[in-house]
Amino acid sequence: MSLSDHPADHPANHFELLATDGPARTGRLATPHGVVRTPAFMPVGTAGAMKGVHWREVREAGADIVLGNTYHLMLRPGAERIASLGGLQRFTGWNGPMLTDSGGFQVMSLAELRKVNEDAVTFRSHIDGLKVELSPERSIEVQRLLGSDIAMQLDECVRLPAERADIERAMRLSLRWAERSKRAFETAPDGYMLFGIVQGGDVPELRQASARGLVDIGFHGYAIGGLAVGEPQAVMLGMIEETAPHLPADRPRYLMGVGTPEDLLEAVKRGIDMFDCVMPTRNGRHGVAFTRFGQVNLRNARHADDPRPLDEASSWPSTRSVARAYLHHLVKSGETLGAMLLSEINIAYYQRLMQDIRDAVSAGTFANFYERTRTEWAAGDIAPH
């Protein structure tokens, strides 16, 4: 069955494509809690909180949408509790668009004694050891209780490298779970969205089969999952190239769990609209800043006596005003403020990059922006003080 055979089944489209420049796109996605400008980077607030960053700073940095992790939130404080408190946006005070993952990926990486069968994945909670069952239907129920603007189908993600047979089995199971997820989502109010997830590891024909299968089922948007799980960047980019052309041009495309600023630039070049990653906050906690000059490790002794800011031309106050020597001291001393400042600086850098990308695509100058940005990163940090 092709897409055109099932027009009635295809859910309403809340995505508007504003401009393209080659495969690169810019648009706007309307959600019940506000508009998301794409390409969009979603900072990750795992357990209902960004690590080391206030929500007000996430907003000021320019983020339109953030990601919450279903696995963490269903275990603590619990989906029913968050629902009774008015949903995740109100509970956290973020009050903007939120996407939640299905919980499946974290079950694979965090939970103990997990077991996948046709019906569901069962596991023991990493918090209290209690046995939990997560089916496609329960994942949708939990995400609806959380009140997320964009829910994700439950899928099975295989860590690479893997045998083709394992990749295909997980991909086929994910497709069947996609259908069940869609049925479970039918009662959601207008405006809320469900995305399907393309699986298929590093095998082009499996990726294509997965994409076609999902498009036949019909979703508000499409994610590419199972990448950035250990494969080289070239493999990841190759898989995007194999998959994107098989996704409808008028729907948002979301590359899950990616990545470095370079990954983002390369993926946008290949037609991706949305991203999420813990890298800005995680690297910030480890003393690393993302800047126009590439990654800067503040632990390095070269910064100890350097009164200059990370980037005096930055539009973000902490990036252009806090001394490298001070950041170095905070990181070396294990002061929370070091992680706080670098996490905020990194989120702001990612958001600025997405804004610059959106502007370049709108202006039809993406190729130029792409070259200039890569050249700046490659030139590296400013000379030592």
Next chain:
Amino acid sequence: MSLSDHPADHPANHFELLATDGPARTGRLATPHGVVRTPAFMPVGTAGAMKGVHWREVREAGADIVLGNTYHLMLRPGAERIASLGGLQRFTGWNGPMLTDSGGFQVMSLAELRKVNEDAVTFRSHIDGLKVELSPERSIEVQRLLGSDIAMQLDECVRLPAERADIERAMRLSLRWAERSKRAFETAPDGYMLFGIVQGGDVPELRQASARGLVDIGFHGYAIGGLAVGEPQAVMLGMIEETAPHLPADRPRYLMGVGTPEDLLEAVKRGIDMFDCVMPTRNGRHGVAFTRFGQVNLRNARHADDPRPLDEASSWPSTRSVARAYLHHLVKSGETLGAMLLSEINIAYYQRLMQDIRDAVSAGTFANFYERTRTEWAAGDIAPH
């Protein structure tokens, strides 16, 4: 020798008493980096950073002055380094008034193998184990390198309970170190200040002898040290009552390392002008909020489903808007944001309390404010949801 015998020796006065209400006072202390409204509470930025709080939030909360710990900063990143980077205010970006302690108290509590003799205290750094000598002269030199607006003399603080002979020996040594500190401070530029520290444990006549000795030497201001080190509150308040009348009325009085909001209210009532304590941030990290209703432990299960803020009438945004259920979740999950929010909320509460105290003393209504505030604290938290 009395104060009047040595007018020439007595340093310039930068303190202006604006109003009194019984022994309670309000005034303004002019420092090279700005004016401090008193009574003032100084949040503690131990190693050049407030734990879990941005400087901009400390400022917004209403703090005029903060405290830095000489012991931590001299060991890392080093006083000479901070001096070459333009001083502590510029290094940290706080850019406002700063008081530094002498380093002595932390040597007693943190360093290993410490040894006190007439000349200096020697110890091993808790960071790298290197042997360090801290004399009264070196303490002043370090504080001058840090660029602190208010330096403290090196003293020896005895933990209570202690033998009278030990208390007296430490008090006499502290007096001799006070003289040496003053001589070492003679070359400081105009506007910078040095405070002497009253010791004498819980022995009234030793406290009085210490105060008289310091006043004879002559300082810009006077601190009461060696309290809040294990004695009951009544002993602490009694010692303030024994000491304050022996300090010049036209100079600021600083009660070191104190304390709870109740301690502050009681000490202001007895004529104290300045305070510092880690309690707002430390208790915040342990899930405890200071509020109009007394201390509220957010770990308590009663908050798990409570959508109400800590205090809907508060002037601080996070206090009146963040749900108790969310704070409970963050604290239980060990999320940094929980400590960040509660530290900010507590600093704001302390600053609001000081502002209200200043207003009450100005208006001549301190007794009324004192009673009302204690009644609110005693009434406890709002009824469970």
